[in-house]
Amino acid sequence: MNKYTVMAAGLVLSLGLVAGCGSSDGPEAGKQEEKGSSEAPEKAPKAEGPVYRGTAIPGLAAKQAWSLPAADPIDLGDTFLFVKSASGDYAQGGQFEKEPLDGTTGTLHSSSEPEPLELEFRDVKTGAVRKTLKVTAEHVAATTWRDGVPAFEVRTSATTESDGLSAEATTVTVTVYGSDGAELGKAEHKGDTPFHVHEGHLIEQADQATLQLTPIGGGQPRKVTCGGNQASCSFDPRNKDIDGGQGHAPLITGTYTFHVENGSTYETAPEELVMSDLSTGRKVWSTADVTPPKGVELDDDGVRTSGSIRVLDVRDGRILTAWGAGAFATDTWVTATYELASGKQIGGSTKYSYADFPGDTINTEGSSVFSPDRRFAAAATERGSTVWQPADGKEVWAQKEGEKAMTPLRFSPNGGVLYGTTEDGDETALAVDAATKKVLAKDLPEDSVPLSAKQPGYGYFSTDAGFFVFPAAG
Template identity: 70%
Template sequence: MNKYTVTAVGLVLALGLVSGCGSSGGSGSAPGPKDGNSAGPDGATPKGPAYSGPAIPGLAARPVWSLPPAHAIDLGDTLLFVKDAQGKYAIGRGYAWEPVDGSIGTLHFTNDPEPATLEFRNVKTGQVRKTLEVTTDRVAATTWHDGVPAVAVFARATTESDGLSEEKTTTTVTVYGSDGTELGKATTKGDKFDVHDGHVIEQDGDESLKLTPIGGGAARKVTCTGQLARCSFDPRNNEIDGGQAHAPLITGKYAFHVENASTYEDEPEQLVMTDLATGEKVWSTADVTPPAGVELDEDGERTSGALRVLDVRDGRVLTAWGAGALSPDTWVTATYDIASGKQVGGSSKYSYEDSPTDTINTEGSSVFAPDHTLAAAHTEQGTAVWQPADGKEVWAQKEGEKAMEPLRFSPNGVLYGTTKDDFGPSVFLAVDGRTKKVLAKTLPEENIPLFSQQSGYGYISTQKGFFVFPAQG
């Protein structure tokens, strides 16, 4: 299980959920609501359905605005909604494998390009900032350079065979920012590619990925080396998959690749961070000392090839190392300074819950608070909360407690999670991330909020409507 042998791109393509999706550019317009749903005209706060659900810890008691049932793509200070030609809001669920953080990946999907309206709404007020009329068969969340939230609009075109020539498919993808401004456009042969951080990402053989900047610029390859090496991109967590090693493919101005990306190599796998523009090496796990708790052999080499980079920010790299060959579910986290290669603070060691149904981000990973001051690990005993900056544990569940799986943090430190008896349904709850105090022991699943990180506002989508709340005062 801990070897992540399932390639996510292959899974998604096999399901037909990523391939065959595409975009077109849009024209600005400001139409009124087409479906009489009291969503409010442009510039006005929408007056949607009233909220009658339970209080949600971390959020104010009442929403500041609402819409009829809908889902949205979070663009920071803006929420992006999609209406079809009949004026109905897109729900989003079921179109594609969702990101591991529970947010929307693909919001709108049709078999062929159709007219749709993009609605950019202010997170805090619900006011429509801009609308765009587009023809599209898929609208999905993406990022622009440096991880800035953006939306990708796809449109696929097929030239049929004349009887001798092959049928040809091209896909145009247009990326828009939070204000509805076009950031870039690219047209690519076929439809089997991903869009991330302002790049078109395509598989280039088994061991390489091709990264082409949207809007122009030289493409570069990211290649995983090693005997029978394989290298792929997982769009659910935006990680490179190189055997037992995983890392963000692109993070800011850096990209990752894997050396010795095969269990057939004598040398352990290593994660290498390079300059995205030049390919020059910046940092590597081969050049740092593994943290205390990682088992080494008589030659000083790691006995486990399992390795992850969880985050890169503020000149530091947050890592997770397999503890040892005989401890496949135990990981040790540590933070390193990029410039010096020295470890910063201590480390945290956890035995993660082994989930055979999840091969992408359960083991050796954690749920992070929006400001990354806290992280919650899903361990064999339940939840453990720790500080990424210094590796210090804040609290951890013990044997005999009802084990909680962490889901996400609110900006003000509330941790939402789920518990489950052996044969009973899942129960959703909220606890204080710092003190472990239970704030709500039963919440409907649809009332577990997502958060706009820039504003701190939370939002939920239920069968009764889409509701946006400010943070709890």
């Protein structure tokens, strides 16, 4: 993660909060206050930028909802957050390291010195400016608050110079805001060691096998460990997973956290994923307490021969898992859904094999891309894409031998279209019917493949021509 150093000591956020498209100057440095009303006008004007004249996009309506000049947003649910520089240009993401795997914007601004910025909160449906916020900061990035609530973080730092004997000291101030621009919490991090902000916590490496989770705004820090001989344990900001070697799961999900047992070793038993209460540490669920799905190879003692295990999703009292099929089937996975309370498997399972990809340096194998409504999931297999239903494990369709293998990218906002790329595609993508595999478009520009807004029923994308928001196809 980037380290941030400020040239002047003692700087803090300066804020100015106003309604509509205008913005007043923020208070002087060292103070923090709100100015003006936080309420948007009753009939705020719709954003009217460039008109999209590119290829029609299956899964989106024919007519755009609104647009802006080239820009990238942080998706906060009912609002998009845009960052404007002092010159008035919109910031664009994508050029920073360790960005989210789902294609959304992680970091919108990062600099070595504090810079004056204007943050615009725009209505997802109309693009109307709900409010603006002026900050002087070094870092603005997407994050989440407690229970996965969309949020963003703003960082500033101050460096205390050495008096000749003492060491130079840096303190980073992290302020987290919600979709309405209200402050959710603040924390300070001393020292120049890297840290991440996730689910209302500062996440940092305590030692090789331990992560420390410190609540923002106060509270008792919690340590999460990966047990096992020579175990390692880290947090991957790209997929928000804990990485214990062969075991991967969401570090925090709602009021729970995962840790790994037998991490990075298979001396006595395969790795296991354990979910526990975030505040108390009490165990709630473990892969060791459920029966692996059919298709997972077991030894003579009934122990699975592969240590590879993932938790893909936790929601509605269910846990979606992916299990390594066997010790010598390193690219083959079996998915299964379990009921959290009983540990009982729900529905069947799906088995698929990945093709080796040397550029895959992150923990994506065993994962899938999901439709926004979680009705469908798509996996990249040896023969191309496989679409299956997470609810019951049923395979919907799979590519066959002889077809051009398509790597799935994402689903449309309504979940009915799957977008993907093929090896012979030159910066273009396919759009296929998610339920039938029927090709709907074969020359879609890859930068026009939409992201699904957290606001249901809308998709968006950014090209050199502008930023465009479309309703989902009816």
